[in-house]
Amino acid sequence: MLERLGLAALHRLDPERGHDLALKALRTGLVHGSGPITSPRLRVRLAGLDLPNPLGLAAGFDKNAVALAPLARLGFGFLEVGAATPRPQPGNPRPRLFRLTEDRGVINRFGFNNDGAEAIGGRLRARPAGVVLGLNLGANKDSDDRAGDYAAVLTLCGAQVDFVTVNVSSPNTEKLRDLQGAAALRSLLSRVMAARAELARSVPVFLKIAPDLEHYALAELAVVAQEAGVDAIIATNTTLAREGLKSAFQDQAGGLSGRPLFEKSTRILAQISQTTDGKMPLIGVGGIENAETAYAKIRAGASALQLYSALVFGGFGLVGEILHGLEARLASDGFDTLQAAVGTGRDAWL
Numbered sequence: 001m002l003e004r005l006g007l008a009a010l011h012r013l014d015p016e017r018g019h020d021l022a023l024k025a026l027r028t029g030l031v032h033g034s035g036p037i038t039s040p041r042l043r044v045r046l047a048g049l050d051l052p053n054p055l056g057l058a059a060g061f062d063k064n065a066v067a068l069a070p071l072a073r074l075g076f077g078f079l080e081v082g083a084a085t086p087r088p089q090p091g092n093p094r095p096r097l098f099r100l101t102e103d104r105g106v107i108n109r110f111g112f113n114n115d116g117a118e119a120i121g122g123r124l125r126a127r128p129a130g131v132v133l134g135l136n137l138g139a140n141k142d143s144d145d146r147a148g149d150y151a152a153v154l155t156l157c158g159a160q161v162d163f164v165t166v167n168v169s170s171p172n173t174e175k176l177r178d179l180q181g182a183a184a185l186r187s188l189l190s191r192v193m194a195a196r197a198e199l200a201r202s203v204p205v206f207l208k209i210a211p212d213l214e215h216y217a218l219a220e221l222a223v224v225a226q227e228a229g230v231d232a233i234i235a236t237n238t239t240l241a242r243e244g245l246k247s248a249f250q251d252q253a254g255g256l257s258g259r260p261l262f263e264k265s266t267r268i269l270a271q272i273s274q275t276t277d278g279k280m281p282l283i284g285v286g287g288i289e290n291a292e293t294a295y296a297k298i299r300a301g302a303s304a305l306q307l308y309s310a311l312v313f314g315g316f317g318l319v320g321e322i323l324h325g326l327e328a329r330l331a332s333d334g335f336d337t338l339q340a341a342v343g344t345g346r347d348a349w350l
Contacts, residue, residue, distance in 0.1 A: 003317055015095075015106075023066060026067040033074040035072070036075060036131075042326070047206070047232045049132055053076075055319060056132075056283070057071060057076050057307070058080060059082050060136075060308055068128055080165060081136065083137065088119070092109050092110060097110070100260075103260050105258035105261070107256050134163040134206070137149075155199075165234060170237060171210070182220045186224050192205060207233050207234065208237055209272075211239045211261065211265045234283040266286070269297060274301075289307075290321070292329075295325075299341055
């Protein structure tokens, strides 16, 4: 009841102001949790990381790593913060965040607003124990060497995290998605892997892709990722598509997430699973809002999951609801482990 009242109050505010207040509520202890939700059926091993459960917080909610301890208590199996760029940048002008209430979706055009890798890295050094924590890597908008930016952030912050994500799929930094082309991506990943090799402790490297890729481009990307030694693919980031929307904000520029993204992102997930013959670990993100959509991602090929936009409408209690419901569905279908269910419904999405 308190959470519903809090959400109703936040929804009366400008969306970005509401988001800032949600972070403040976490930091001041107004939102409580008891730690990761786990069970033998929900535990999963992803790219060498042991997760208590498969549900992670996607990058973008805590861009600057200011609420790590309270977020770690909300039940998630892992957290991803960022994106971080080498230098601080303000991002795009406001307004840049829009709630599409009728569609249960969100459009954002933040543009990698963040405090910069040095400040974020300092907060990561004070990270809470026991949480699996990742950092989304980004490039400065005015950079002449965007591949070098990704490597630089990894060099600065890699020792403080358990994995990093190469984000070449945000639609809100001009020409960033051009880095998903084979030649550009091969060069970028080479720089990132070279930076990882210089770390005292190697960390898994994930690649976050867009949902708007043509099939041939997706297949090409998968080959490059495998050849480069990418440890997992996150499918997907936000979409530029706008089909079927009802909200007055539907024509706002930026990336669309939430319920309208579910089908598109899940089809890409299934396609990349098929293309890699199920051998590349995949993290499904895009439109997860309940146990049913979470289970669909698992059966389409995901070994782990992330969400963000659904929290805008469902609050933090959604984490436990999804995980308990997911466990019930796995048990009902006779799966003793989550891994046993991965990809079992893939063909329905192809």
